[in-house]
Amino acid sequence: MRTAAVVGTGLIGTSVALALTAQGVTVYLRDTDVTAVRTAAALGGGLAETPPGPVDLAVLAVPPARIGATLRQCQQADLAHSYTDVGSVKEQPLRDIEELGCDVARYIGGHPLAGRERSGPLAARADLFDGRPWVLTPSKETDTETLNRALEMVALCRAVPVVMEPRAHDHAVALVSHAPHLVSALMAARLEGAADTATRLAGQGVRDVTRIAGSDPGLWIEILGANATAVADVLAGLADDLGETIAALRALAAEDEAKRSGGVDGVTGILRRGNAGHARIPGKHGAPAARYEAVPVVVGDQPGELARLFADVGASAVNIEDITIDHSPGRPAGLIELMVDPAAAEGLVHDLRRKGWNVQR
Incomplete structure (x- = not known):
């Protein structure tokens, strides 16, 4: 070309x-x-x-x-x-x-x-x-x-x-992209009228779920409009699961032991299905999903701190497979979770502590 x-x-x-x-x-x-x-x-x-x-x-x-x-x-x-x-x-x-x-x-x-x-x-x-x-x-x-x-x-x-094929593509993206975007937007919409005392507690979980909710609505209405039926089919299945989960959660609060037991089974079932679905998402480079171990490190919010941490991890000959950052509200620091090979985790913790890092483990 x-x-x-x-x-x-x-x-x-x-x-x-x-x-x-x-x-x-x-x-x-x-x-x-x-x-x-x-x-x-x-x-x-x-x-x-x-x-x-x-x-x-x-x-x-x-x-x-x-x-x-x-x-x-x-x-x-x-x-x-x-x-x-x-x-x-x-x-x-x-x-x-x-x-x-x-x-x-x-x-x-x-x-x-x-x-x-x-x-x-x-x-x-x-x-x-x-x-x-x-x-x-x-x-x-x-x-x-x-x-x-x-x-x-x-x-x-x-x-x-x-x-x-075009149809197979549209059904696939409805499942892995378009419906998740709407779910993210729906969850973020719950925050619109929330009290400040609630939003100040926002941690990495809600940040992960709502991250893509900040995208341009004008662009997304065109995308969703062109794939509306496939997206609606995915959300209909999700709505059924939500209804069952709500009923199970209500049962968890019941005084009747049998109802409470049924609620435990219902919520446990959806969590296990979530585990199974999450395990099907490909890992790095399209390989099967791998299990990593988290090494949480407190890092100050100053220039060069993250680079210094990465350099110290590299000096320990450990590869960082993934990373998340949870910003601490009200403090000039963040919790960095380094995802590494489980076999390398203990050695990395020892090396980082020896170099003065605050490892939360």
Whole structure:
């Protein structure tokens, strides 16, 4: 691939442009927002000009509802030999494309499963897709050359290609992305009218659950609107589970021993199902989920403290598999949980304490 065009210079589009440019591809940028194009170009994402002829591949980084119309415009202008998109739903855009009479053979749906809470070109990163799944959804008409160009683009962005049917993709993302976003928003909405004395107690648990609730509602209404049925199906199952869990919790508060015992069984059952589901989430690099041990360390909120901690862990020849930070309310400190191989945990605790770290273990 020598040339590409990116239509839409928000977070994802500009990140694609930066990744391709870093691999030596000449990228041409388009957007109805002139400022966004100029920003993406200034960041090194490519050229804010019209290509002299059709590029190898055009990436349509526009909302799902606009993919069909944008593809038709680009094909009428002969912008590229092949086209893909980065929309988070695939069935509805494909139907739009077919109804608009686009050349479906030269189009393949795409969806990189990567993003950030921030939006816009200034939030873009060339390494945003490193090691992340990038779903490609060829239709029955998609030609081999278009599939190969899309696969090459995914490789240049250092992502991992996953080929799926459009419907299977939409049901999968409803389960692992779209429904969780709404659940996060619903939980965060419980905090809107909460007393300050309650929100001051917020710890890492509620922060984890509500982290993605800060995303742009305008973008998400388009995503959810294009995949509403699949998301509703997931939430309907969740609603059934919630109803059973509420009944079990009510039983836990009952004076009758038999009811209380049934409540224990009900709540225990949902927690165990949660354990089983959580265990199915892939671990690092797509490997089966591994069990790590937490080493909690109190770190002062001063410049260089986190770097010093990491350096001391590295000096102990221990690899940090994961990390969480729980900020202490009212104190200039945070609790850092270093997730490490269980076999290395005790030795690391000894080394860190010897170097003066406050290990909470």
